[in-house]
Amino acid sequence: MAKDNKSVETQQQILDAARRIFSQKGLAGARMQEIADEAGINKALLHYYYRNKNLLFEQVLEEAVRKLFKPLAVFLMEDSDLFDKIRNLCHLYYSVLMKYPFIPNFVTNEASMDRERVFKLIKLDGIIDGKNKTVKQIEQYIEDGKIRPVDPRDLIWNIISLCVFPIISRPIAGRMLYQSEEEMEAALKSRADHVADFIIAAIKV
Numbered sequence: 001m002a003k004d005n006k007s008v009e010t011q012q013q014i015l016d017a018a019r020r021i022f023s024q025k026g027l028a029g030a031r032m033q034e035i036a037d038e039a040g041i042n043k044a045l046l047h048y049y050y051r052n053k054n055l056l057f058e059q060v061l062e063e064a065v066r067k068l069f070k071p072l073a074v075f076l077m078e079d080s081d082l083f084d085k086i087r088n089l090c091h092l093y094y095s096v097l098m099k100y101p102f103i104p105n106f107v108t109n110e111a112s113m114d115r116e117r118v119f120k121l122i123k124l125d126g127i128i129d130g131k132n133k134t135v136k137q138i139e140q141y142i143e144d145g146k147i148r149p150v151d152p153r154d155l156i157w158n159i160i161s162l163c164v165f166p167i168i169s170r171p172i173a174g175r176m177l178y179q180s181e182e183e184m185e186a187a188l189k190s191r192a193d194h195v196a197d198f199i200i201a202a203i204k205v
Helices: 002-029 032-039 043-049 053-077 082-099 103-113 115-122 124-143 152-168 170-177 181-203
Strands: none
Touching (some): 002 043, 002 053, 002 103, 032 043, 032 053, 053 082, 053 103, 053 115, 053 124, 053 152, 082 124, 082 152, 082 181, 103 115, 103 152, 152 170, 152 181, 170 181
8 A cells, every 4th residue: 555655646746747847848848857857756767657758748738738628618518697607717717727827838838839639638529519508698698688799709718818818927917016926826816706707797788
């Protein structure tokens, strides 16, 4: 049992180190020796767990894509009130991205180099089905006079952008807008509700 626990712990060290290195350098720029050094293990042990860099990268990328797009899939497939869905999506995104702030840059960088690889991991068909469902819901809310006329695609895109961009721009915007790291951290923690309130107020009749 102790040996199994040690194995799990070592694998987690490797994955944590790989996330940091891949997020900085991508697949092409990262080296297995760098990842081993970052994980505090020797290269032979790293190769014991992952035979090559591509296998390790696939696992890190799959985890990143899953964590980034799962909140969107949940939002799109929910049957709840549209305003509740918007608020839930904002909270889901911020809970994920505050914990894994490297994910947006990591995924977008890799998508720019090999978008088909990322699309396969996203399971795009399911998200498209959910998108169609949410588009119909938004159109129904417009028809019922609950929200002002808006392109449903723009609304979904705006929600994603307002949730993701502050995490991407944090190193620069945070320094310009806030006095300290603590103040910026507090602002980000409360931002999910602020974003949801802003979006709902913008579309509500």
